[in-house]
Amino acid sequence: MSRGQNTSSTTSAANAAILAAALVFATLPLWADKGLVFLAGIVMVQIVFAVSFNLMFGLTGLVSFGQAAFFAAGAYTAAWLGRAVPELPFLIFCLAGGLVGALLALLIGVVALRRASGIYFAILTLALGQLVYTLIGKSDALGREDGLVGIKRPVIDLFVGTLDLSIGDRYYYFLLVACGILLGLLWWVWHGQLGRLLAALRQDAERIRFFGVNVRRYREIAFIISGGVTALAGALVAPWSQIITPAIAHWSYSALPILFCLLGGASRFWGPAVGAIVFAGLEYATRTMVGVSELIVGGALLVVVLAMPGGIVGTLSLLARKLTKNGKERLNEQSA
């Protein structure tokens, strides 16, 4: 991709937007009602979910349709451990959730990445994801269809003292920090050496293979990181919503990150985040209208996919580039 001299102004505009969004999320409990704060917490987790999914989708170019399985694996592991061994610290539950998600991704990746690619990979991951969904929904230890209820918000031991996250909006701020750290990690992967290699795999896997790179292994690594971070997001959401049901393992939950990515723009790191926020806004605005809600969400999605292939972020940056270009040309004409 060629970069014009106006990139810096677009980048600074984007940075300003990210900063503004982070500020809105950080100050939300001060001015918004409880329902909105709860929704914002869910959206933060969904942003991590979608951005980690995009490591496979936007960066590596593989559509996994079973991502919800990892989210559920993380959430159920953390919640189940919280019941079985409540004396252990909360961070252990989260890490265990992430680990289980990464292991599950390793397993599914070995099966699905072996030969399948493209649409077959999508359907194979869908089938395996549904397998996890069915297992969770029929398992007594995980509460069958009713899920696990009454999940407690934890007390964290900080060595100098303890921090009770069940009070007020504390867990919200904890989520904010945790999601920020996870996004930072993903940012580092996306922009680092591994990220560049994965992007190259998307563009021309055959050529990369000729350079002596084990293509399948790197796809598996991407899948494991993606699944592990998704599972961490799931582990974080359990104490926030305080109830988890098999719905978070269902295929329609796997469709969410794909939706966010295409809505926001899969080729940019922050695209899925924009998609998640816009989608939540649409749903929130139409929540009371039975049927109309689906029509608006489905219609908006259809229009974006058909008319804006780069998603919202892609289209905006294209617009910005055109605008600044026109402005510069006009400036040049005036000076001439």
Added chain:
Amino acid sequence: MVGDFLLVGLNGMTWAMAVFLVAAGLTLIFGILHILNFSHGGFVMIGAYLTYTLINQTSGPTGIFVFLAVAVLCAAVVGVLGYVIDRTVFERLKAVDDSYSLIATYAMLILCEGGVKLVWGPDFIALPPPAGLDGALLLGDLFIPSYSLFVILSGIVVFLVLDFWIHRTRSGKVMQSVALDPWMANVLGININAMFTTAVVAGFALAGLAGGLLAPNQSLSPGLGGTYIIQAFGVIIVGGIGNVRGAFIAALVLGMIDAFGTVYVPEYPGIFFYIAVAGILMYRPQGLLSGIR
């Protein structure tokens, strides 16, 4: 014991033919256009709801011929919807990436769900089988619902008609050539755009027909489209996407595995379907049969 065995086989067969009815149009459209139509289940659902409304318009007990006529009428209505969608949406999806068309059609599934909720409401609706199909046949000590036999027969008839069309008629052969090499077909003077549209309309009409025939099979709810599509996805991918014969065989194989699996492991009903899909795709990633044949 033998009776139980037969009954389980019959259940598997009923499931297989019901899913094949849904999968037939889906695999046909993919075979020609290479678009995996996520909304297919949504249009099956619309066909089922339309059938419910039309049958409630007729007074008195519905006979089997009225029922069939209604199902065919629904096929025609959904076929016309298919024409509109071909012009407005599919036309633009031919050039884009697989994942984009998957999501664009997923958006249409959401639209179908919204439409159904608006028109028919979010609650469950039940449609009894028509007169003549609401009873059961007694074969020895085996109790067979006649509606199950009807679903099995419908699946087989639809398969035979489709297979005859694709393999034994001129227009079917032309369709195969368009699927294999649209450019060459175009050079040979075949109107490929007309063939694309024909495939989409036929696929949607099959969705409407499936909805009509299967409407009494289960209670209707706005989530039905999603349930249908996932099973149909499994069947067509195992059969080899785009291959009608493959879909028929895959439906039978998966139906039997799931039916017998559920008997032996009753704690996890439905799980064997997914295990079988994953297992078969591990060894034959391209599916049992491949290409449009």
